[in-house]
Amino acid sequence: MIGNFNYFTPTKLFFGKGVIKDLPGVVGQYGKNVLLTYGGGSIKKMGLYDEVYKLLEGFNIIELSGIEPNPKYDPSVLTGAKLCKENAVDVILAVGGGSVLDCSKAISACAKYDGDGWDLISGKVKTRAALPVIDVITLAATGSEYDAGCVISNTAINDKRGYMDDHLYPVASFLDPEYTFSVSKWQTACGTADAINHVLEQFFATPASLFNDGIMIAALRSLMTNVKIALKDPADYAARSELMYVCSWGCNGILSNGAGYSGWPMHSIEHALSAYFDITHGAGLAIITPRWMREILSEKTVERFVTLGVSLFGFDRSLSDSEIADKAIDAFYKFFEEIGIPMSLGELGVKEDKIGEMVDHILENDSTDEPWMYAPIGREALVRILKASM
């Protein structure tokens, strides 16, 4: 059954080789004063920075560079918002991966707000306006290019928040798979692991329908098949294009319209991990995934594992449900290993003696144990998952 839902994704997608040629026309619809945001300079190495300047000749470009992974409220969001206000910026152009875009979304709202922008990000104050954001994506992973959310860290108060609001949809996203050819094997694997986890967070919920299950399994199959091709041949356009497209569906709800809401428990755990140890988000998720699966496997949830096992992995339906579930969990573990993710948090520098503190953090900030959740997990379960992941 498709339960009640509202759905709305107004972002215009410009997808494919060479689509950046349309950038000046689209940016120009919003004005001449552009805040260009980017990260550490990889867009310079790949020539994209120069290309953007060439295309936007005649525009007034203000820059915010050096946006970090796990983007920070202070300094990045605050500086960007200040630049927008001081320069009467009309439109923000984010060039980079999900972090650059997430930061730019937060800037877009803070630039239109007179108080402390953290009020908006933390949900204390309702967002009433935002500057238009356009993005050129260089990494397939987060799906931020096609959703209304961003994740922002506030190190001063040790907080990391998912901030969602309809004002945060990019007005246009430019997705050229060739820009992802130079993405490293590590980032390719971690980006895909992130996208796979987005699907799984939605798949492990009260199921909506044959249709939702089908599109989620199609997404998983596509991601798991194509990442292996892209790792072997980073310039394989077919594989990169499919990864880029499927990743964009990750977080706007389209995969799970009408289904129950799981609460995204694996993301809750990973947010604590990356808050304490600044690890790569996708790697953290990949390591947690099979351990979380093992923990929540129950009479209630086994049906989800069986559907994955049979439809995604092609296991024999005549095996027992619990055998299929076991094999499915093992298959995910093996898959992440195969794409080069070390399957222990210790290898990423996470220290076991922080588990207690991280679990406190999860339960305080994300409440993974709400009774309405599909598979609530409390303190002991969280400790078991993290210990098993070490």
Added chain:
Amino acid sequence: MIGNFNYFTPTKLFFGKGVIKDLPGVVGQYGKNVLLTYGGGSIKKMGLYDEVYKLLEGFNIIELSGIEPNPKYDPSVLTGAKLCKENAVDVILAVGGGSVLDCSKAISACAKYDGDGWDLISGKVKTRAALPVIDVITLAATGSEYDAGCVISNTAINDKRGYMDDHLYPVASFLDPEYTFSVSKWQTACGTADAINHVLEQFFATPASLFNDGIMIAALRSLMTNVKIALKDPADYAARSELMYVCSWGCNGILSNGAGYSGWPMHSIEHALSAYFDITHGAGLAIITPRWMREILSEKTVERFVTLGVSLFGFDRSLSDSEIADKAIDAFYKFFEEIGIPMSLGELGVKEDKIGEMVDHILENDSTDEPWMYAPIGREALVRILKASM
């Protein structure tokens, strides 16, 4: 490989039981003068007409009723546009099925145009503006509630046109599956056949990716499974909700972003049939489908049939490709028969002696034989398909 594409569907979906409560708030965003459009009065029988009036108390409602299946430029579109201009209508509210909505979309553009509206519909003049359209859907079929197209007949010049423009996206669509409980068995079957054909028109094209194939097969599986449930129990909410949701994905491109464009040849044939004999669109499509499949089956296209056979129908992959293709075509024929569609055009009143004329019409209006098409079909093939369908 995902080929280049632009994609944009800004319609807000309000889906589920009771969502109509949000109607006044949404309509009110656009103004107080509302053109209410509907068809032959089934919305009165089901109580929806009264409910809309109760909800829109305080609004100024102007009515256009009696919109026909295969909606006509004259009188419906012309009358509606005139009403909009005379009454300074702010927003059009379409309550009914795809025909009512299609007609309303055409009205929305013609109301903002000073010349002969057929200029817009025929593509002679570019559409520059349209009134906002909101719809409440009572029949799952066309997908018009989530796309930027409409099909309008101009009987004066024996023309029927598909009219597509970004201005034609409804601003909001209200989809309450309960409104489809009273849809007859015949309309339920024909509406679903229409939606199935929308998927197949996109599936039989240069394939884009594992992902696109997966979501299209998920759509087909969902439609074919749920229509049988809804035919047995018209008030089965789960089945009706899934049919309604999947139908809405039919025509906005989301199923085939990045794939080749087939030219929608079965729709070209059916448009001629319903232009000459005013048959039910979905029934015409169902009858043509297996005959068209048989005609275009070739060394090039067999891969599509094999994918359908194996992934949708679960046929044994060790059979030969052509055996799988045969079985898949037979399976579609049998399926349409099972849902109650008479599988011959003669039974719908189509006369064999008009085949030549209809084929002329198809080749003049829709050119099914362009070399860029996935499976071009010329005069002789069209005649064979129609003769086999008699």
